[in-house]
Amino acid sequence: MAIITLTTDLGTQDFYVPYIKGCLLSQFPQSQIVDISHHVPPFDSVKAAYILNHCFRAFPKGSIHCVSINPNNVEDCPYVMMEIDGHFFIATDDGFFSGLVKQNPAWMISLIPEEVDERWITFPSIPFFIHGIKHILAGSPKEAGTLLSDFNRRTFLDAYVMDDSIIGYINYVDKFGNAISNIHQQFFHQVAKGRAYNIETRTSEFFPHT
Amino acid sequence: MAIITLTTDLGTQDFYVPYIKGCLLSQFPQSQIVDISHHVPPFDSVKAAYILNHCFRAFPKGSIHCVSINPNNVEDCPYVMMEIDGHFFIATDDGFFSGLVKQNPAWMISLIPEEVDERWITFPSIPFFIHGIKHILAGSPKEAGTLLSDFNRRTFLDAYVMDDSIIGYINYVDKFGNAISNIHQQFFHQVAKGRAYNIETRTSEFFPHT
Amino acid sequence: MAIITLTTDLGTQDFYVPYIKGCLLSQFPQSQIVDISHHVPPFDSVKAAYILNHCFRAFPKGSIHCVSINPNNVEDCPYVMMEIDGHFFIATDDGFFSGLVKQNPAWMISLIPEEVDERWITFPSIPFFIHGIKHILAGSPKEAGTLLSDFNRRTFLDAYVMDDSIIGYINYVDKFGNAISNIHQQFFHQVAKGRAYNIETRTSEFFPHT
Numbered sequence: 001m002a003i004i005t006l007t008t009d010l011g012t013q014d015f016y017v018p019y020i021k022g023c024l025l026s027q028f029p030q031s032q033i034v035d036i037s038h039h040v041p042p043f044d045s046v047k048a049a050y051i052l053n054h055c056f057r058a059f060p061k062g063s064i065h066c067v068s069i070n071p072n073n074v075e076d077c078p079y080v081m082m083e084i085d086g087h088f089f090i091a092t093d094d095g096f097f098s099g100l101v102k103q104n105p106a107w108m109i110s111l112i113p114e115e116v117d118e119r120w121i122t123f124p125s126i127p128f129f130i131h132g133i134k135h136i137l138a139g140s141p142k143e144a145g146t147l148l149s150d151f152n153r154r155t156f157l158d159a160y161v162m163d164d165s166i167i168g169y170i171n172y173v174d175k176f177g178n179a180i181s182n183i184h185q186q187f188f189h190q191v192a193k194g195r196a197y198n199i200e201t202r203t204s205e206f207f208p209h210t
Numbered sequence: 211m212a213i214i215t216l217t218t219d220l221g222t223q224d225f226y227v228p229y230i231k232g233c234l235l236s237q238f239p240q241s242q243i244v245d246i247s248h249h250v251p252p253f254d255s256v257k258a259a260y261i262l263n264h265c266f267r268a269f270p271k272g273s274i275h276c277v278s279i280n281p282n283n284v285e286d287c288p289y290v291m292m293e294i295d296g297h298f299f300i301a302t303d304d305g306f307f308s309g310l311v312k313q314n315p316a317w318m319i320s321l322i323p324e325e326v327d328e329r330w331i332t333f334p335s336i337p338f339f340i341h342g343i344k345h346i347l348a349g350s351p352k353e354a355g356t357l358l359s360d361f362n363r364r365t366f367l368d369a370y371v372m373d374d375s376i377i378g379y380i381n382y383v384d385k386f387g388n389a390i391s392n393i394h395q396q397f398f399h400q401v402a403k404g405r406a407y408n409i410e411t412r413t414s415e416f417f418p419h420t
Numbered sequence: 421m422a423i424i425t426l427t428t429d430l431g432t433q434d435f436y437v438p439y440i441k442g443c444l445l446s447q448f449p450q451s452q453i454v455d456i457s458h459h460v461p462p463f464d465s466v467k468a469a470y471i472l473n474h475c476f477r478a479f480p481k482g483s484i485h486c487v488s489i490n491p492n493n494v495e496d497c498p499y500v501m502m503e504i505d506g507h508f509f510i511a512t513d514d515g516f517f518s519g520l521v522k523q524n525p526a527w528m529i530s531l532i533p534e535e536v537d538e539r540w541i542t543f544p545s546i547p548f549f550i551h552g553i554k555h556i557l558a559g560s561p562k563e564a565g566t567l568l569s570d571f572n573r574r575t576f577l578d579a580y581v582m583d584d585s586i587i588g589y590i591n592y593v594d595k596f597g598n599a600i601s602n603i604h605q606q607f608f609h610q611v612a613k614g615r616a617y618n619i620e621t622r623t624s625e626f627f628p629h630t
Contacts, residue, residue: 014247016384018245019265025242034441034442035438054435055438056442058442058446059445175431175433175434225457229475
């Protein structure tokens, strides 16, 4: 039973998400569809990548992760399918993938669906999802399009050291108000070397227990 | 494996939706329950019909679409089950069905459940859902009640032509702020005949590229 | 096919809930995961108990109800698994269980997972969920930890009679604004004995039809 996950900015109040689910269940009745989130801020594919990056490895290998954030601009942002750590991803190449992983995928292809039905005008992702999933389930994922040598890479700011400080920025604020920075634990310990520290933001200062 | 969809105004914060799901899974353990939306505005069965109308055909034929919007007023709005395009619908006859489709259903019945348990006082939809689904899965849906010759038909305003204008109104505003009017594409082209046009609303005017 | 329900305060916008679902599906691919709610107010385990108490009996016996509300403070609030009315519950013992039921469970244990991986630092519930579910599915739930004789009992205010009045308080307000009090029907009828009544709140007065 294939696991298909959905990450979108479509919300849960309209008919968009159930439409996609209905299409996938019609084509792949044995699949199990799992919502990652439908509350990604509109068009924010970097946030979608952040969310999916932090949970996809919890799913079984072989899971298929479908992302619909900027589905309409196919000429500038073609649909790409790739394999990372045994997981499959289908999304438009609008910078999403560079937010998803730093490593190179096992392979990546530009998806070319057999037919793009007039029905899909409101849901341009659907023929690409169906086409890619069909080939994954048939055991020949790479035959769903043409091999790519690279994807659209955005530059993200890394944390850096200046004098006795680490300068970073906030990547994500969750629903509890937890602010998650781009200063990773390993880098922090490498620089801090066990010294006492304080945390400064633009507007306030914290003195954590060390 | 039967697909059962749920469209309600019950939200996702209370115990109402999981109660319904628990009852359905207890009765029909092989079924797969798919959420259409639980964020229909309270008591707005026309909006529920709009949402379901725009996605039900994406699901496999034979899917069972359960709707709980005005569940309490059974005397004025009896529970009706009907078949449209190979899909089954169970909802109260409060005008919902006239928002769902213009065509006539293959058949429609007034549902009469065998027993209405005291347990269901908070969830009056449940015995009707269970009763209807049981008969659908047994292959004899029409035996779940008495045949009806018609349902509660509401009048909806159609778009119309006045001088050189088409007058319509907004049916639905989605989460992105897209306003969906009742001026359908075919009617628009029929009247516009390829001429340039502008769009006027009560408060603003748009000049689209033509 | 095991039914596993999830009740959390984690919301649906972040990667927390899909992370938990991914872990459960990786460990228990045959299970069916059902959302109770992820919109419990943060850290409000009493509200979580209220919600779950009002719907868990709708699910088939043998269902496993996982609750993640105060997952971090394991020393003060250990993870407890218990059986009530043929249903299994896994939650931290922070008062949740005294909100869930008044009766004593069939049995209750303090869960001791085999391994607590570093991975789980953000998701401390997960090893406890997995450990408990594994033993339930293996048919030996009580072997997942050490038997307890009691759980953390909070005192809840009961409604009481003063002169000709019943004094109670509001337990829960649902999304429609329905206020649910702790004055139960049976107690009300016992005291009212069919007499006319009115309802007073701190700020208003209602005269229902009697």
